[in-house]
Amino acid sequence: MASAVGIITPEWELPAGVQARLTTRVGGLSQAPYDSFNLATHVGDDRASVLANRRALLLKLTGVTAIQWLTQVHSNWVVQAYGGTVVPVADASSTDRSGLACAVLTADCLPVLFCRDDGRQVAAAHAGWRGLADGVLLNALAQFPDPKRVLVYLAPCIGPSAFEVGPEVKAAFGWGSSDCFVAGAGDRWLGNLQGLATEQLQAAGVRSIAANSDCTMTNSERYFSYRRDGDSGRQASVIWIEP
Incomplete structure (x- = not known):
């Protein structure tokens, strides 16, 4: 028997008629x-359980x-959400249709x-370090x-005290300030994904950025974490225009 679904309403001032939610594990x-x-069908979980979880979310x-x-x-690919049964290959979606959620x-x-x-x-976008470096957020913003x-x-991601990366990752963000990388052991660095995203978006003209700085890796009771667990589920970040 499932317990009550854990859903977070972001502390984010939105215009009337727009809603956003974050799921937990x-x-x-x-x-x-x-x-x-x-909520992910591609990680090895029982498909029936995932689809039941998605229905509960809906x-x-x-x-x-x-x-x-x-x-x-x-990737840095963005698609227009349409709500059909085909799931497009992309890492961001955008819509002006009411009742259709981007996730x-x-x-x-x-x-x-x-x-x-x-x-x-x-719009909603998924930014791992590769997608962030390749401009997925800028492409979403361009919509x-x-x-x-x-x-x-x-929304919550791996935090700057837990995101240890190699020099090739740091090199991918030549535009990032020194505030976004702290030297670790050897050639390792601690990267700040939210800090990098903030700098990139502000440079592109965005004036209003809110954030939830929870670390997915260190909060095992609330969040899935691939780096922590390997085999792991996925949480969702969702936004929509109300009918």
């Missing part, structure tokens, strides 16, 4: 190591008739939600007419 039907509210999202899931491949799945990578300040358009009118939310 709590409350679904999936068994270990995907316990329990896993019931919790007031006014949502469909969720646009993606086949995420650490991304993560387990350490950075989920980013976008909303036009008049509530007429939303909007004016970056200065876009509100951005950075």
